[in-house]
Every structure is written in C-alpha cells, then in structure tokens.
Amino acid sequence: MKLIKCIIRPNKVDEVKDALAKLSIAGMTVTEVRGHGKQKGHTAIYRGKEYNVSLLPKMEIEIVVPDNLADDVVKAVVQAARTGEIGDGRVFVLPVLESYRIRTGEKEA
Amino acid sequence: MSSTHPDPQTPTLVTAFDAARSELESDVLRGAGGRAAMERYSDRVDAMLRQLFVEAGGAELQVVLIALGGYGRRHLCLRSDIDVLVLFGTPIGPTEETFLRAFLHPLWDLGVAVGHQVREVEELGTLEVDNPEFLLALLDARQVAGQRQWFDRFNELFHTAAAHAYILKSLLQLIDERHAAFNSTLYQLEPDVKDAPGALRDLTATRTIAMLTDPLLLRRGPADPARFEQAEDFLLRVRSTLHLDAGRNQNVLGHEMQERTADLLGYPGAEPSQRVERLMSDYFRHARTVSRSLEWARKTAPVPVGANLGVSRDGVRFLDPVQAARNPAGWIGAFRAALGAEAEVSEEALSCIQQHVDRYRADDFFPQAADRDALMALLRPRPGLYERLSEMHDCGLLGRVFPEFQAISWRVVRDFYHKYTVDEHTLQTIRNLERLTTTTDPARQRFRTVLAEVDRPELLVLALLLHDVGKWRDDDHATESVRMAEGALDRLQLDEEGRDTVLFLIRHHLQMSLVAFRRDTEDPEIVKDFAAFIGNEERLKMLGLLTIADVEAVAPGTLTQWKEELLWRLYVDTYNHLTQRYGDELIERNQAGLDGLLRGRPDDLSVGEITRFLEGLPQRYLQLFPREAIYRHVRLARDIHPDEMHVSLDRADGPVWTLAVATLDKPSLFSNICGVLSSFGMNIIRGHALTNPNGLVLDVFQFTDDERYLELNADARDQMVQVLEDVVSGRTEVAATLGPREQGVLHARGAPFFGPTIRSDNQASGRYTIVDIVATNGLGLLYRISRVMSRHGCDVDLVLIATEGERAIDVFHITKGGAKLTEAEQRELTADLHRTLEGSL
Numbered sequence: 037m038k039l040i041k042c043i044i045r046p047n048k049v050d051e052v053k054d055a056l057a058k059l060s061i062a063g064m065t066v067t068e069v070r071g072h073g074k075q076k077g078h079t080a081i082y083r084g085k086e087y088n089v090s091l092l093p094k095m096e097i098e099i100v101v102p103d104n105l106a107d108d109v110v111k112a113v114v115q116a117a118r119t120g121e122i123g124d125g126r127v128f129v130l131p132v133l134e135s136y137r138i139r140t141g142e143k144e145a
Numbered sequence: 146m147s148s149t150h151p152d153p154q155t156p157t158l159v160t161a162f163d164a165a166r167s168e169l170e171s172d173v174l175r176g177a178g179g180r181a182a183m184e185r186y187s188d189r190v191d192a193m194l195r196q197l198f199v200e201a202g203g204a205e206l207q208v209v210l211i212a213l214g215g216y217g218r219r220h221l222c223l224r225s226d227i228d229v230l231v232l233f234g235t236p237i238g239p240t241e242e243t244f245l246r247a248f249l250h251p252l253w254d255l256g257v258a259v260g261h262q263v264r265e266v267e268e269l270g271t272l273e274v275d276n277p278e279f280l281l282a283l284l285d286a287r288q289v290a291g292q293r294q295w296f297d298r299f300n301e302l303f304h305t306a307a308a309h310a311y312i313l314k315s316l317l318q319l320i321d322e323r324h325a326a327f328n329s330t331l332y333q334l335e336p337d338v339k340d341a342p343g344a345l346r347d348l349t350a351t352r353t354i355a356m357l358t359d360p361l362l363l364r365r366g367p368a369d370p371a372r373f374e375q376a377e378d379f380l381l382r383v384r385s386t387l388h389l390d391a392g393r394n395q396n397v398l399g400h401e402m403q404e405r406t407a408d409l410l411g412y413p414g415a416e417p418s419q420r421v422e423r424l425m426s427d428y429f430r431h432a433r434t435v436s437r438s439l440e441w442a443r444k445t446a447p448v449p450v451g452a453n454l455g456v457s458r459d460g461v462r463f464l465d466p467v468q469a470a471r472n473p474a475g476w477i478g479a480f481r482a483a484l485g486a487e488a489e490v491s492e493e494a495l496s497c498i499q500q501h502v503d504r505y506r507a508d509d510f511f512p513q514a515a516d517r518d519a520l521m522a523l524l525r526p527r528p529g530l531y532e533r534l535s536e537m538h539d540c541g542l543l544g545r546v547f548p549e550f551q552a553i554s555w556r557v558v559r560d561f562y563h564k565y566t567v568d569e570h571t572l573q574t575i576r577n578l579e580r581l582t583t584t585t586d587p588a589r590q591r592f593r594t595v596l597a598e599v600d601r602p603e604l605l606v607l608a609l610l611l612h613d614v615g616k617w618r619d620d621d622h623a624t625e626s627v628r629m630a631e632g633a634l635d636r637l638q639l640d641e642e643g644r645d646t647v648l649f650l651i652r653h654h655l656q657m658s659l660v661a662f663r664r665d666t667e668d669p670e671i672v673k674d675f676a677a678f679i680g681n682e683e684r685l686k687m688l689g690l691l692t693i694a695d696v697e698a699v700a701p702g703t704l705t706q707w708k709e710e711l712l713w714r715l716y717v718d719t720y721n722h723l724t725q726r727y728g729d730e731l732i733e734r735n736q737a738g739l740d741g742l743l744r745g746r747p748d749d750l751s752v753g754e755i756t757r758f759l760e761g762l763p764q765r766y767l768q769l770f771p772r773e774a775i776y777r778h779v780r781l782a783r784d785i786h787p788d789e790m791h792v793s794l795d796r797a798d799g800p801v802w803t804l805a806v807a808t809l810d811k812p813s814l815f816s817n818i819c820g821v822l823s824s825f826g827m828n829i830i831r832g833h834a835l836t837n838p839n840g841l842v843l844d845v846f847q848f849t850d851d852e853r854y855l856e857l858n859a860d861a862r863d864q865m866v867q868v869l870e871d872v873v874s875g876r877t878e879v880a881a882t883l884g885p886r887e888q889g890v891l892h893a894r895g896a897p898f899f900g901p902t903i904r905s906d907n908q909a910s911g912r913y914t915i916v917d918i919v920a921t922n923g924l925g926l927l928y929r930i931s932r933v934m935s936r937h938g939c940d941v942d943l944v945l946i947a948t949e950g951e952r953a954i955d956v957f958h959i960t961k962g963g964a965k966l967t968e969a970e971q972r973e974l975t976a977d978l979h980r981t982l983e984g985s986l
Contacts, residue, residue, distance in 0.1 A: 047662070047666075068705050068708070070710070081917075082717045083919050093707045093711050
C-alpha cells in the first residue's frame with residue numbers, strides 16, 4: 037500500500053477529486069493547509085503599502101491505494117492539478133506498513 | 146379692597162380667608178399643623194377661589210382654574226404662595242382679560258401671595274423646556290373650578306412620555322443643584338425644612354420620581370410607606386410653626402426657633418435644651434428616612450432613554466406599558482435605546498411586546514419616515530446588536546417586522562456543514578460583523594478597518610438579515626431570498642441606491658467564496674471578471690465582509706485562517722484592479738450594457754451624441770455615475786470648443802455639492818480646479834478626473850461647503866465659476882486666488898496625524914503610472930499633490946479620490962508626454978511628494 041499525499045492549489049480540489057473518481061478511488065482526506073515551496077509567497081500591495089504573504093493557502097489530499105494503483109493515481113493528480121505556473125504544488129508517495137479498519141478491527145491487506 | 150375694582154363680594158372673601166387662616170393658625174398652635182390641617186386649609190381656599198371664579202365671570206368662559214405645586218397636592222402651608230394656572234380653552238381676548246383682572250385683583254387686594262400662570266390650553270402641547278420648575282408644578286395639577294373638558298385636554302397634551310422623561314431629567318438635575326447648596330448633607334444644625342437634603346422637597350421629589358417611572362416603586366423602598374408619611378407630617382408641622390412665627394414664607398429652623406417649635410409640638414423635657422434635642426433628633430430621623438428613600442428611588446427608578454422608555458437595573462422598559470402596548474411604532478426604539486445604554490431590554494418590556502405583537506402588521510412598526518430611519522439606525526453594527534436582535538426574535542417582534550424572517554424561524558436545513566437553524570445562523574452572521582467592530586485579534590484588524598470604512602454598514606446588516614430567508618424552500622435559495630427581500634425593502638421605502646446594494650449582496654452572497662475558494666485567483670482574468678462583476682470598491686468591501694461573517698456563522702471553526710487568507714487576497718487583488726487597472730478598460734463602440742442608458746435617454750440627446758461622448762472613457766465611468774448624471778455630462782460636453790470650459794455646479798439633498806467641469810485638454814486642469822475649490826474653503830470628499838482619446842476632459846468633484854459660503858452668498862456660484870474660468874484659461878494664477886487661505890492650503894497645518902504613504906507603480910496599468918497616496922486629509926491636500934505633479938510635467942489623466950475619516954486615499958493615473966514615467970522620474974516625483982506632504986517643502 038502507498039500513501040499518496042498531494043499539496044495542490046485550492047481551486048484544483050474538485051478537478052482532482054473527479055480524476056480520482058474515474059480511477060474508482062473514493063476514500064480520501066482533504067485538509068486546508070498553508071505553506072510555501074519554491075514560490076516562497078509573494079508580496080501584495082494594498083493602498084500603497086506592501087505586505088508579505090509568506091504562507092500560501094493550499095489543499096492537501098491524502099489517499100491510500102494498493103501499490104499497483106499508485107502510478108496511475110499520481111499521474112491523474114498531476115494532470116488534474118497542473119496549471120503550468122509556479123505554485124502548482126507537490127505529490128509525495130510514501131509506503132504504508134499496516135492498515136486497520138477501526139469499526140471491525142480487521143487488518144487490511 | 147381696590148378702588149378701581151370695587152367688588153361688593155370682597156368683604157365676604159376677606160372673612161372667608163381670615164377664617165381659614167385662623168383655623169390653620171390654631172391648629173399650628175396646638176402642634177397639629179400637619180397634613181390634615183393643611184388639607185382642610187386647601188379645601189377652604191378652593192371654596193374661596195371657586196366663589197371668586199364665578200363672581201369674576203369664569204363660569205361663562207371656556208376656562209379652567211388649576212391648582213399647582215403644593216396647593217395642587219393640598220399641602221398649602223400657612224404662608225406659602227397659592228400657585229394657580231388659569232387655562233383658557235379659547236384664544237385670550239378682551240373678555241378673558243377682563244375676567245383675569247376681576248379674578249386676580251381681589252386676591253392681590255387681600256394680600257394673598259398668588260403665583261399665577263396664564264396659558265391657552267394648546268400652548269401646553271409645546272414643552273416649556275426653559276422652565277423646569279413650572280413643569281414640575283404642573284405634575285401636581287388639580288382642577289379647582291371651571292370646565293372639566295379643558296382640564297382633560299391639559300392632561301392629554303401635557304402628560305406625554307417625552308414630557309415625563311424631560312421632567313425627570315430636569316428634576317434629577319435640580320436635586321443635585323439644591324443638595325450642592327447644602328454641601329449634600331442632611332445633618333444641618335439649622336436645617337431648611339423645605340430645601341435641605343432630606344426635607345420636604347426631597348420627599349416630594351421621591352414621590353415624583355416614582356410617579357414618573359414606576360408608581361409602585363416606593364412600596365419596594367427602604368422605608369415602609371407609613372414611616373414615609375410620618376416624616377411628611379412631621380416636616381409639615383415644623384414648617385407650619387415657622388410660618389406662623391415669622392408671618393412669612395420662612396423655612397429655616399434656626400436656633401432661636403427650635404425652642405419655640407419644640408414647645409409648640411409638645412416635646413417633653415425639663416430644660417429647653419432637652420426639648421430641642423428631642424425635636425432635632427426626630428428631625429434627623431425623619432430626614433434620614435426621606436433621604437434614603439430618595440437615594441433608593443434614584444438608583445432604582447428607570448432613567449429615561451427615549452419616549453416612554455427608561456433604563457433601570459433590569460434593562461430598558463416602558464415607563465407606561467399600557468401606552469406602549471398601543472404604540473408599536475415605539476417598540477423598535479426600546480431596542481435602540483438598549484443598544485445606546487449598553488443594556489438589555491427588560492423581561493417586562495419583552496413580555497409586553499410578546500403579549501401584543503400579534504395584533505399588529507409589519508407597517509405598524511414603522512409608519513413614519515422617522516420610524517423607518519430608526520429601524521435602519523438600529524441595524525448599525527455595534528456591540529449588543531446580536532443580543533438585541535435575538536431578543537426581538539424571541540418576543541416575536543423581528544418576525545412581525547420582517548415576516549420574511551419568520552419564514553426561516555427554527556428552520557432546519559440538513560447538510561454536512563451547518564450547525565444551527567437558519568434563523569440562528571442568520572443572527573450569528575450579524576454577531577460576527579458586530580464582533581469585527583471591536584476585535585483585537587491581530588489577524589482580523591484588516592477586516593475591521595474595512596468595516597470601519599463602509600459608508601452605510603446598516604445596509605450590510607439588512608442584507609445579512611435577509612440573505613437566507615429563501616431557505617424556507619429547498620431549491621435555489623438566493624433567488625427566493627431576493628424575491629422576498631424586495632417586499633421587505635418596499636415596506637422600508639429604502640432609497641434606490643441602498644435597495645440595489647442590499648439586493649446585490651443578497652443575490653450574490655455566495656459569489657465571493659465561490660471565486661476565492663474554487664477559482665484560480667492568481668489568474669488575472671478571474672480577478673478582472675470578478676472586479677467587473679462587483680463594479681466598485683464599496684460593494685467589494687460589503688461583499689467581502691458579508692462573506693466573512695457568513696462563512697464564520699456556519700459552524701465554529703469554519704472560517705479558518707486559510708479561508709480568511711484566500712478571501713483577503715481576492716479582496717486586495719480586486720480592490721487593486723478596481724482602483725488601478727480600470728484606466729485600461731475603455732468603453733468601446735457597441736459596448737454591451739449600454740442599451741438601457743440609450744433607451745432611457747431624454748429627448749434632447751441622440752444615440753450618436755451619447756456614444757461619441759462615452760467612447761474611450763474608462764468603463765468604470767458607467768458604474769461611477771447614475772444615468773441622470775451621465776446625461777448631464779453629455780450635455781455639458783456638447784459643442785465644446787478649445788478655450789471653452791463648461792461647468793455645472795449643483796447640490797442634491799444633503800450637504801454635498803457636485804462640480805462637473807468639461808473642457809478640451811488643458812495643462813494643470815485638475816490641479817487648478819483643486820486650487821480654486823480650496824481657495825473657497827471647500828472640502829473635497831470625492832473626485833474623478835476622466836479623459837477620452839479625443840482630448841475631452843471631464844472632472845467631477847464632490848465637496849462640502851462647511852462654511853456655507855455658497856448657501857449664504859447669492860452670487861457665490863457665479864463668482865466661483867468665474868474664478869474657475871479665469872484660472873483654467875490662464876488669465877489668473879491659482880496662487881492669486883488663495884489670498885488669506887494661502888497658508889492653510891499650501892502647507893499642511895500642524896503635524897500630520899500619520900506619515901503619508903506614497904507608492905508609484907508602472908506595472909498595474911498598461912497605459913499609466915499609478916501613484917497611490919494615503920495621507921492625512923485637510924484643506925488643500927489635493928491641490929498640493931496635483932501641483933507637484935504638474936510641476937513635474939505630469940498629466941493627471943484619471944483620479945480616484947476617497948476620504949475615510951481623517952484619511953484621504955487618492956489614486957492618480959498619470960503620464961508624462963503621453964507615456965508612463967521612467968524609474969528616475971517616479972523617484973523624483975515621489976520624493977517631492979513626500980517632502981510636500983510631510984510639510985518640509
């Protein structure tokens with residue numbers, strides 16, 4: 037199993053969700069996050085005064101999928117979340133050691 | 146007996162009066178000159194005056210004789226003035242004057258001290274605010290003789306909630322002044338039994354406070370009513386001895402009188418000093434009872450806070466609940482008063498409303514324009530608004546005033562996000578806005594500032610109140626909310642601009658969160674479209690605040706910092722677009738959205754003339770000015786030739802004047818107009834300079850004339866227009882027109898409240914260098930800025946001027962020789978502007 041963690045633009049959540057649905061992936065966790073990567077925030081000007089926006093609002097989507105689906109999922113996310121501009125975000129793929137279903141206590145394969 | 150007014154009846158009168166006085170004197174000598182004796186004396190005087198009234202011809206006239214003050218209360222003391230009001234039901238003519246002479250002269254001849262007032266009854270409809278003692282005496286009015294109908298009319302006219310509130314306020318002030326004269330202590334060695342703290346006036350005042358606020362007040366007081374009455378009887382008995390002994394209206398219980406009074410009142414004791422001591426300790430005991438009762442009444446009685454409204458410990462209540470029940474137009478006032486007094490509305494008042502509210506329809510709560518204004522004023526966001534609106538809702542008033550709101554009362558809409566019923570969610574949005582007015586959260590300060598700048602925040606609250614009323618149905622609620630809100634706004638008879646704003650906010654209340662959270666706001670096209678949709682900064686501010694308040698009211702924690710940041714970024718980008726980039730978006734031939742403007746044109750304007758005028762002006766022009774103003778501008782620009790200037794100067798309702806100047810391009814035009822307006826002492830609050838590619842310049846200024854120069858001088862307008870023409874054509878220098886104002890206009894007075902912010906930008910617009918200036922507002926500010934720009938050879942092509950309190954926020958779109966300024970030119974200009982605004986130039 038893999039944990040796929042995607043940091044994407046807030047306005048891309050719906051598109052990414054649609055793309056994942058096409059792969060029959062329904063379970064996911066979506067979190068509002070703030071951060072910066074290479075984009076390092078930007079400077080906004082309001083009424084002649086500058087102010088720094090160092091942490092930009094992003095969305096984080098976490099999905100756990102069988103190993104054989106991981107590549108397709110990554111591709112789908114990248115395609116759906118891309119604008120081509122700086123600030124499109126990142127996708128991380130992490131191994132998952134074990135997984136349990138809380139309701140039944142059963143261990144998932 | 147008067148020789149000029151012989152009256153055969155006077156001897157009887159003399160006898161009657163002497164008999165009355167002798168009777169009271171003998172009571173006093175027995176030590177029994179208290180309340181009962183005075184009542185008997187008053188009754189005898191009544192009879193005497195009735196007789197005289199008839200003899201003088203009063204029975205044939207439309208007149209009533211009214212006893213006032215102590216005499217009105219039947220506490221007429223031996224040597225007190227007999228205070229009466231002669232009240233005529235008809236205008237006073239010679240017949241009435243004859244009666245007055247025939248009635249009053251015999252009394253004067255008897256040597257009776259008569260304090261008389263004469264009025265026509267309708268005069269009492271106007272409160273004599275300069276005579277609070279008279280107003281207090283009127284509270285004790287009692288009919289002695291004459292026609293009942295005029296006494297009834299007097300009661301009707303005089304006993305209004307507003308009059309009672311005023312009298313109570315005056316009474317409390319009079320008490321303070323009187324007590325100050327006695328160093329505010331009742332323990333006087335030689336007390337004045339009428340005026341001293343704890344003496345007779347305080348006793349009457351205590352009763353008056355209760356009568357005006359809560360007739361049952363004294364039953365709950367520190368002294369039981371019997372002790373209070375004993376104190377009164379004692380004080381009256383003492384006073385009677387003083388009057389008897391002095392033979393005049395003498396009220397000070399001096400050392401020399403204390404012994405005699407103690408004897409007359411029958412105090413035991415072998416030595417005079419023992420008798421005096423007993424008298425005085427009784428005096429202090431009674432005075433303390435009175436004094437404590439008065440203090441208690443003052444603390445407990447409701448303080449008047451409006452017509453028929455008082456605030457006491459349990460909150461704002463109706464002074465007269467019976468009257469309140471009949472007057473639903475006054476109910477909203479109770480909630481406004483509570484907001485003003487930072488109090489609640491009392492349970493008693495809420496029950497009164499709840500009990501009667503179903504009898505009335507929405508219109509009954511604001512029948513007059515003033516009531517509608519009061520409702521709008523209630524809605525201004527400030528601490529306590531949520532609580533008061535919740536009280537209104539709980540007692541059923543809110544749902545009666547706005548039946549639309551009643552439709553969502555306790556309405557449950559099941560979704561994953563909302564935590565509250567629709568009505569509570571709505572009220573919570575208003576609480577969020579209210580909290581923003583005082584928040585100390587550093588992250589929220591930016592929104593707090595925006596709220597403080599909104600011109601009519603009550604419209605925002607009204608929009609919030611109605612934004613979800615359509616949720617009584619399950620489908621598209623925003624459309625249904627708008628439909629329902631239209632009915633509410635019809636009843637409120639809101640002005641067109643206010644109405645459009647509220648409906649816009651309701652219709653689009655989800656739009657800003659949609660764009661902020663679901664669209665790529667880094668895409669300039671998205672921001673541009675959103676800016677075009679919003680139209681102007683004021684609406685942007687309101688929709689931004691509405692969105693914040695709405696999202697936060699969904700459930701605790703819904704408005705995350707993350708969401709705040711997205712909303713703020715969209716706000717800033719849109720604001721910048723509206724103020725800086727609009728110069729690049731020009732009105733084109735076949736521009737969409739002109740149909741209405743062209744169709745509604747007056748007969749004297751052709752389609753061609755309007756489109757020629759509009760072509761090349763910024764699109765924003767269409768959003769800045771209402772249709773009628775645009776037609777006026779078209780006329781102003783008609784047949785204009787080089788060297789000509791067409792001017793219109795007028796004032797709509799209120800204090801704001803509008804000056805519109807059309808001309809073909811003139812150097813330093815903007816600066817010159819600013820200079821002339823400043824030279825006349827005008828305070829510029831908003832301004833727009835607009836140019837089109839054909840060289841037409843339209844400058845529109847809104848200003849206030851704080852010195853009322855234009856209003857007070859008949860030829861002032863012509864004079865101002867003449868000076869404008871002279872300056873614009875170059876015949877006169879602006880400096881020459883400034884005269885004595887030069888110092889004030891050319892140099893900032895005093896230290897600025899805050900340092901100016903000046904920033905120039907070549908990126909924001911494709912055609913202009915944008916200079917943003919935020920500075921302390923003051924006379925001549927714009928002239929000083931624009932003069933510096935002119936001196937640097939810059940053309941002011943477009944300007945947005947706004948003032949928000951002490952701050953002026955100006956955005957100049959400038960060019961030099963038809964192009965943007967170079968980096969070096971920008972640096973020189975901003976440095977020069979800094980020096981000018983900081984007062985070092």
